[in-house]
Amino acid sequence: MDEGESSSTNSPSRPWESYNTVFTNAKAGMEGVDKEKVQRIVYEMSKGSKYFQNEERKEALMKQEIELMRDSNPSLKGKPMAVGGLSMISTANYEARKFGVRAAMPGFIARKLCPDLIFVPVDFPKYTHYSDLTRKVFKNYDPNFIAGSLDEAYLDITEVCRERGLSGGEVSIAEELRSSVHSETGGLTCSAGVAANRLLAKVCSDINKPNGQFVLQNDRSSVMTFISSLPIRKHRDATENSIGPRRIGGIGKVTEHILKDALEIKTCGDMVLKGSLLYALFTQSSAGSNFFLSVGLGLGKTDTPEVRSRKSISSERTFAATGDERLLYSKLAEIAEMLSHDMKKEGLTARTLTLKLKTASFEIRSRAVSLQRYTCSSEDILKHATKLLKAELPVSIRLIGLRMSQFNEEIRHSDPSQGTITKFIVQKDSSRQNLDDNDSFDLEASTNCLSNDERLSSYASHDTSYDQLKEDVVKYEEQSVTPEQECKKEEERPQVLEGDALLRKHKESKSETSAQNTEAVSVFPQMEPLLWVNGYKCNLCGIELPPSFVEERQEHSDFHLAQRLQNEESGPSSSTTPTSKRRILGKEKANSKQKKQKLNQKDDSKHIPIHTFFTKSNQNSDERRNPEEMKMALPPPRLNLSPSSSLGEPRSLPSMSDILTSSKARNLDLKIQTLGPFFRVTGKNADTGSEVGRAEGVVRPWFGRGLVLHLDTIKLTKETMVMDKSLLGVGLYVGAVAIRHGYDCGCRTAQLLAIYDSDLYHSKLVRFYRRIGFEEVKEVSGSSIGDMADMLVWGGVGTRMDANIHHLLVKWSKVFLKSVS
DNA sequence: GCGGATCAC
DNA sequence: TATGGTGATCCGC
Structure with missing residues (x-):
C-alpha cells in the first residue's frame, strides 16, 4: 500500500490522508518529498471549497504530466519554477517538484508549498520552436519517428542499430541522441528509454529521469522480470530502490483503483496471474482484459500507427461560476463563434452538436443533438446550443463547451489546412512495412530546460523468444485468445517431439486440409485423398467432424497420415487400431519412454486427441x-x-x-x-x-x-x-x-x-x-x-x-x- | 444516438 | 480569490 492511500489505514486525526490527490502521485523529481506535508497542505488549502466537495464525492482528481518548460534567463537556473498562473500550472521543474509542486496543480496551492516558486507564463511558440529542433535530430535516426506530442516521440532505431552492428549499441545510440538534442537545442536535456515496444519504452524512459536513460534488453526473461514487478500505475517507494516513477499508458486513477482495491492487482505480474478474472469482468477492448493481459506480458505496439483523422472538434471555456442566464447565453455565443471559426479553418462540417457544462459544483454534464444537415456556421451552432442550454436552466455554471462530431466525410479534405495535408502525405509515404520490433527512447528535460520526452524505437531481433511471444499476442489480438494460455503453449513448444515435428512437416504441404467442406485434400500423395463428405464426414473412416473443428480435422488427417506411414514401414499386417499416434510412429527409445509419455500428454493436451473420436x-x-x-x-x-x-x-x-x-x-x-x-x-x-x-x-x-x-x-x-x-x-x-x-x-x-x-x-x-x-x-x-x-x-x-x-x-x-x- | 466516464497530453 | 482545454474511446442504455 503506497503513500497511505488506503482509507482503511487513515487515522481520524489525519484527515488529509484520505484526500487522494493527484499531487502526490508518481512524478519524476518527487523522490524524498515529504508527501504527508504536501498532502496536508493541499488538504488544508482545499478544505471546504466546492471543488474539494466535488472531489470528495468523486474521490478523484487526475491529471498527467507534461514536461515542458524553458527559461532562457540563466539566473533562474536551479530555482523552482512553474509554468502557468495562480489558478493552474501546467508543469514544474525538478526544483519545484522537490516541494511537491507538479503539473495540474493550482498555482495558489503550489505557492503555498513553495513560497519562492517562480511563475513563468506559457509560451507556445517557444515550445514549438524547440520541439522542431528536437524533431530535426530525431529525423536523423528515424525519418518516420512518431511525434507523440511536443515533448515526446517514439523512434525506431532498428536500422541505426543494425548499421552499427554491435549488440548493446542501444546504449551509445541513446547517449548520442540525447547529447545531440542537448547541443542542437542549446542546452535542453532529455531522457530516453529503449525497449522492444512503445509501451515498455515509455516506462523505461521514466526510470532515470531527469536527463538519463534506461535500456531494457529485448529478451523474454528480461522483459518479464522487468514488467512483473512493475506497479500498474504508481511509482515505487523512493526508499525501496533508486527506480523512479513508472506508469503504464492507459491506466489512470480510476482503473488503478479498480484493479488495486477490487481485484488486488497491484503489479503487471498480477494482471497475468488474475487473467481469467479480468477476462470475466471486462469485455474485450483496449480498456478490456486483452489490454490488461498484454500489459502484464509487457507487450506493446511497435508499428507506426495509421494517421487518424479527427472525429470531433470542440471549444470550451471556464469562467467564474454564474447562474445569470444572459451571461451564460453570451458565453455560449462566444464559444459557438470560436468553434465555428475552428471548423471553417479546418474545412469541416458536422451534424452532431454536444453541449458540455460544468456546474458550480464541478459536475460534468453533456447534452447532444444530431442535426438534419451538416453545418459549421456559428448561427446554426448557437441556435441549437441555445436550445440545449435552455433545457438545463436554471443552473450555476463554471464551464461551457461545444463540440461538433459526425463530420461530412465527403468534404472533409476539400479545404484542409496546409499543415494537415502535408502531415498526412508525409506519414502515409513513410509508413514502413514489417516493423517487427522497436527499441524506443523517451527523453525528458531537466531543470531550467524545455523538458523533452522523446522516444525512439528500433528493430533488432536478437532474441527470437520474445519476438515469438509478441507475434503470439498479435495473433491473440486477432483471435481473442488469452495471452497467458498462449504463453504456456509457447513454453511447451521446445518439448514437441520428433514424431510430432515429422507430422507437422507433412502437414505443411496440406495446411488447407481442415479448411473447407468437401474440398478433397491429399493427405499423402499416393493414397486416397481425404474427403469431408457433406462437409463433415471423413470418407476414409466415416468419422463425423464439424468443419469448425479445424484443429481436430488437422489431427484427424494426421492420423490417417500416421497410419499410412506405419503401414508402409511395417507392412500391411500392422495394426489399424489407432491408440496413440506416437506409438504408431514408434520412434521412442525404451529408456526415455516414460519421460516422453509425460511430454506427449502435455503436448497432446492442446487439442483433443484423435483417439477420443474412436472411443467405443x-x-x-x-x-x-x-x-x-x-x-x-x-x-x-x-x-x-x-x-x-x-x-x-x-x-x-x-x-x-x-x-x-x-x-x-x-x-x-x-x-x-x-x-x-x-x-x-x-x-x-x-x-x-x-x-x-x-x-x-x-x-x-x-x-x-x-x-x-x-x-x-x-x-x-x-x-x-x-x-x-x-x-x-x-x-x-x-x-x-x-x-x-x-x-x-x-x-x-x-x-x-x-x-x-x-x-x-x-x-x-x-x-x-x-x-x-x-x-x-x-x-x-x-x-x-x-x-x-x-x-x-x-x-x-x-x-x-x-x-x-x-x-x-x-x-x-x-x-x-x-x-x- | 445520447450521456456519463475515463484517459492522454 | 482560486482547480484547464482538446480529443478520443468505451460502456450502458
Missing part, C-alpha cells in the same frame, strides 16, 4: 460408472459428435453435433480446445472470422460431488451484443458447447462464480447467468470458513451459481433440436 461407447459408459478414477486422471473429454448418441441418453438431449449443426445455421463457428482438464470454447462469426464469444473453464473434482464443470468465463464481445441483441444467442451456443463438453466428461454439475467487483458488474453477471439457466447457490463473501474452499478455487468473492448439466441440456434441447430439423 462401452468404454465411455465404463468410465462414467467410475467417476473416482476420472477424478485422479482428469482424462481428456469424450467427444460425442454423433446425433444418435451411443451413451444411451434420452433422445431429447442435444448432442455436440446437434449444437454445432444448429450454430452453423446461425453463421456461428464454434470450436473447443482442451489443455489437460482445461477447456476453451470459442465462437466466431463464420463470415468475418472474428471472435464473438467464448467460454473457458476446467473439469475438476469438487469436494465429494465427483466431477464438476467449472466455468471461469462466459464472455461475449461487444460486437456480439450489437449483432445479436439476445444474450441467449451466441452466449447460449458457447455455453452449450461447454456444458455438453462437461456432460461428455462425466460432469453432473456446472458451477461458476459471478465475481463481486462492483454492484454494476455483479448484478449484470448474475442476471446473465440466470438467464442461461444457472441458479444462485450461495454468496461467497469470505465471512465464513465454508467460503474458504470457494474463495481458494475462484480467487475471489461473489455469487456461486450452479446448474444441473442434464437439466440445462434438457432445457436447451428444443433450441438445438428444432433448428436441426
Whole structure:
C-alpha cells in the first residue's frame, strides 16, 4: 500500500490522508518529498471549497504530466519554477517538484508549498520552436519517428542499430541522441528509454529521469522480470530502490483503483496471474482484459500507427461560476463563434452538436443533438446550443463547451489546412512495412530546460523468444485468445517431439486440409485423398467432424497420415487400431519412454486427441460408472459428435453435433480446445472470422460431488451484443458447447462464480447467468470458513451459481433440436 | 444516438 | 480569490 492511500489505514486525526490527490502521485523529481506535508497542505488549502466537495464525492482528481518548460534567463537556473498562473500550472521543474509542486496543480496551492516558486507564463511558440529542433535530430535516426506530442516521440532505431552492428549499441545510440538534442537545442536535456515496444519504452524512459536513460534488453526473461514487478500505475517507494516513477499508458486513477482495491492487482505480474478474472469482468477492448493481459506480458505496439483523422472538434471555456442566464447565453455565443471559426479553418462540417457544462459544483454534464444537415456556421451552432442550454436552466455554471462530431466525410479534405495535408502525405509515404520490433527512447528535460520526452524505437531481433511471444499476442489480438494460455503453449513448444515435428512437416504441404467442406485434400500423395463428405464426414473412416473443428480435422488427417506411414514401414499386417499416434510412429527409445509419455500428454493436451473420436461407447459408459478414477486422471473429454448418441441418453438431449449443426445455421463457428482438464470454447462469426464469444473453464473434482464443470468465463464481445441483441444467442451456443463438453466428461454439475467487483458488474453477471439457466447457490463473501474452499478455487468473492448439466441440456434441447430439423 | 466516464497530453 | 482545454474511446442504455 503506497503513500497511505488506503482509507482503511487513515487515522481520524489525519484527515488529509484520505484526500487522494493527484499531487502526490508518481512524478519524476518527487523522490524524498515529504508527501504527508504536501498532502496536508493541499488538504488544508482545499478544505471546504466546492471543488474539494466535488472531489470528495468523486474521490478523484487526475491529471498527467507534461514536461515542458524553458527559461532562457540563466539566473533562474536551479530555482523552482512553474509554468502557468495562480489558478493552474501546467508543469514544474525538478526544483519545484522537490516541494511537491507538479503539473495540474493550482498555482495558489503550489505557492503555498513553495513560497519562492517562480511563475513563468506559457509560451507556445517557444515550445514549438524547440520541439522542431528536437524533431530535426530525431529525423536523423528515424525519418518516420512518431511525434507523440511536443515533448515526446517514439523512434525506431532498428536500422541505426543494425548499421552499427554491435549488440548493446542501444546504449551509445541513446547517449548520442540525447547529447545531440542537448547541443542542437542549446542546452535542453532529455531522457530516453529503449525497449522492444512503445509501451515498455515509455516506462523505461521514466526510470532515470531527469536527463538519463534506461535500456531494457529485448529478451523474454528480461522483459518479464522487468514488467512483473512493475506497479500498474504508481511509482515505487523512493526508499525501496533508486527506480523512479513508472506508469503504464492507459491506466489512470480510476482503473488503478479498480484493479488495486477490487481485484488486488497491484503489479503487471498480477494482471497475468488474475487473467481469467479480468477476462470475466471486462469485455474485450483496449480498456478490456486483452489490454490488461498484454500489459502484464509487457507487450506493446511497435508499428507506426495509421494517421487518424479527427472525429470531433470542440471549444470550451471556464469562467467564474454564474447562474445569470444572459451571461451564460453570451458565453455560449462566444464559444459557438470560436468553434465555428475552428471548423471553417479546418474545412469541416458536422451534424452532431454536444453541449458540455460544468456546474458550480464541478459536475460534468453533456447534452447532444444530431442535426438534419451538416453545418459549421456559428448561427446554426448557437441556435441549437441555445436550445440545449435552455433545457438545463436554471443552473450555476463554471464551464461551457461545444463540440461538433459526425463530420461530412465527403468534404472533409476539400479545404484542409496546409499543415494537415502535408502531415498526412508525409506519414502515409513513410509508413514502413514489417516493423517487427522497436527499441524506443523517451527523453525528458531537466531543470531550467524545455523538458523533452522523446522516444525512439528500433528493430533488432536478437532474441527470437520474445519476438515469438509478441507475434503470439498479435495473433491473440486477432483471435481473442488469452495471452497467458498462449504463453504456456509457447513454453511447451521446445518439448514437441520428433514424431510430432515429422507430422507437422507433412502437414505443411496440406495446411488447407481442415479448411473447407468437401474440398478433397491429399493427405499423402499416393493414397486416397481425404474427403469431408457433406462437409463433415471423413470418407476414409466415416468419422463425423464439424468443419469448425479445424484443429481436430488437422489431427484427424494426421492420423490417417500416421497410419499410412506405419503401414508402409511395417507392412500391411500392422495394426489399424489407432491408440496413440506416437506409438504408431514408434520412434521412442525404451529408456526415455516414460519421460516422453509425460511430454506427449502435455503436448497432446492442446487439442483433443484423435483417439477420443474412436472411443467405443462401452468404454465411455465404463468410465462414467467410475467417476473416482476420472477424478485422479482428469482424462481428456469424450467427444460425442454423433446425433444418435451411443451413451444411451434420452433422445431429447442435444448432442455436440446437434449444437454445432444448429450454430452453423446461425453463421456461428464454434470450436473447443482442451489443455489437460482445461477447456476453451470459442465462437466466431463464420463470415468475418472474428471472435464473438467464448467460454473457458476446467473439469475438476469438487469436494465429494465427483466431477464438476467449472466455468471461469462466459464472455461475449461487444460486437456480439450489437449483432445479436439476445444474450441467449451466441452466449447460449458457447455455453452449450461447454456444458455438453462437461456432460461428455462425466460432469453432473456446472458451477461458476459471478465475481463481486462492483454492484454494476455483479448484478449484470448474475442476471446473465440466470438467464442461461444457472441458479444462485450461495454468496461467497469470505465471512465464513465454508467460503474458504470457494474463495481458494475462484480467487475471489461473489455469487456461486450452479446448474444441473442434464437439466440445462434438457432445457436447451428444443433450441438445438428444432433448428436441426 | 445520447450521456456519463475515463484517459492522454 | 482560486482547480484547464482538446480529443478520443468505451460502456450502458
